[in-house]
Amino acid sequence: DAKTTQPNSMESNEEEPVHLPCNHSTISGTDYIHWYRQLPSQGPEYVIHGLTSNVNNRMASLAIAEDRKSSTLILHRATLRDAAVYYCILRDPRGNQFYFGTGTSLTVIP
Amino acid sequence: EPEVTQTPSHQVTQMGQEVILRCVPISNHLYFYWYRQILGQKVEFLVSFYNNEISEKSEIFDDQFSVERPDGSNFTLKIRSTKLEDSAMYFCASIKLEGETQYFGPGTRLLVL
Numbered sequence: 001d002a003k004t005t006q007p008n009s010m011e012s013n014e015e016e017p018v019h020l021p022c023n024h025s026t027i028s029g030t031d032y033i034h035w036y037r038q039l040p041s042q043g044p045e046y047v048i049h050g051l052t053s054n055v056n057n058r059m060a061s062l063a064i065a066e067d068r069k070s071s072t073l074i075l076h077r078a079t080l081r082d083a084a085v086y087y088c089i090l091r092d093p094r095g096n097q098f099y100f101g102t103g104t105s106l107t108v109i110p
Numbered sequence: 111e112p113e114v115t116q117t118p119s120h121q122v123t124q125m126g127q128e129v130i131l132r133c134v135p136i137s138n139h140l141y142f143y144w145y146r147q148i149l150g151q152k153v154e155f156l157v158s159f160y161n162n163e164i165s166e167k168s169e170i171f172d173d174q175f176s177v178e179r180p181d182g183s184n185f186t187l188k189i190r191s192t193k194l195e196d197s198a199m200y201f202c203a204s205i206k207l208e209g210e211t212q213y214f215g216p217g218t219r220l221l222v223l
Contacts, residue, residue, distance in 0.1 A: 034211065043114075043201045043214035044153060087153075097143060097166060098212060100153040 004088045009105040012078045020073040020104050022088030027068050032091045034098065035062065035073045037084040044087065044100075047073065083108045112136045114215035116202050122221045123192055131187045131218045133202030142185045143203040143212065144177065146170070153201065159185065192222045 005023040012018040024033065034049040048055055048062045050071075055062040061074040075082055085103040115134045123129050135142050144156040157167040159177050176188045185204075189196055199219050203212040 038153070043203075043217050044212075045214065046211045049211060097155040097158050098145075098153075099155060100145075102152050 004090060004101050006086070006088055006101060006104045008102065009107065011107045011109060012075075013109050014080060015077050018075040018078045018082070018106065020075075020086050020088075020106065021070065022072070023070045024088070024090055025069045027090055028092070030092060033062065033064060033068075033071050034089045034091055035060070036087045036089065036098075036100075037082075038087070038103070039081075039084045047086070049091075078106075078108045080108050080110060082106065114202055114204055114213050116200075116215040116218050118218060119216070120219045120221075122223065125194055125222055126191050129189050129192055129220065131189075131200050131202075131220070133185045133187070133204075133215055134183050135185055135202065135204030136206070136213055137183070139204035139206045139213075141165075141205045141207075142177075142179070144187045145201045145203065145214075146198040147201065147217075148195075148198045156187075189220075192220075194222050196220060197222045 003026060032049055032051050035047040036044040037047050038044045048057050048060050050062045050064055054064060063072045083106055085105050087100050087103040089098050114136055117132045121129055142159045145153050146156055147153045155168050157171045157177055158165045174190045178186050197220055199217040201217045202215040205212050
């Protein structure tokens with residue numbers, strides 16, 4: 001399973017943008033980059049995913065480096081509800097299971 | 111919006127007892143998964159299931175564990191003889207097609223005494 005490296009924790013002020021980094025230097029050409037988050041006492045929740053191009057959805061944006069060895073999840077305006085552990089996961093399309101790392105615990109300060 | 115459901119939300123059992131954790135995946139999904147998360151640790155893959163058979167399993171998924179899809183809606187995880195170290199949150203997930211994003215249930219918190 002391909003490895004990702006994320007900071008253990010980050011803080012953000014409410015209503016400000018948050019950039020959550022992820023390094024994945026051993027990514028292969030076919031690995032998709034997925035982001036999930038886990039709110040306290042809940043199951044993981046899909047946030048966004050991409051392969052090469054930057055992606056936007058209603059929850060967040062995903063910026064992928066040109067060499068694909070890193071990516072950044074962008075929450076445009078953090079709310080208190082965004083406080084969660086954010087996981088960056090690489091998924092080989094030949095296999096469907098996800099291998100979670102330890103993630104980044106995001107604290108949003110009112 | 112369709113969602114994955116799991117029952118019970120909490121289960122307390124004595125060491126050595128059998129437990130069955132139940133999941134109802136999203137109705138038109140075809141691939142099913144179990145994960146577990148020991149308190150304070152990361153989410154760990156246990157097993158994937160497709161077309162009524164296990165497609166992949168991790169080292170954690172030993173002979174004490176089994177999975178079944180007994181009917182068209184339920185997907186179960188059985189632990190035959192629970193150990194203290196089986197205490198964890200157990201999450202079920204499902205997808206419709208290979209390669210799609212996974213939808214997770216809310217989890218069952220299992221406590222083995």
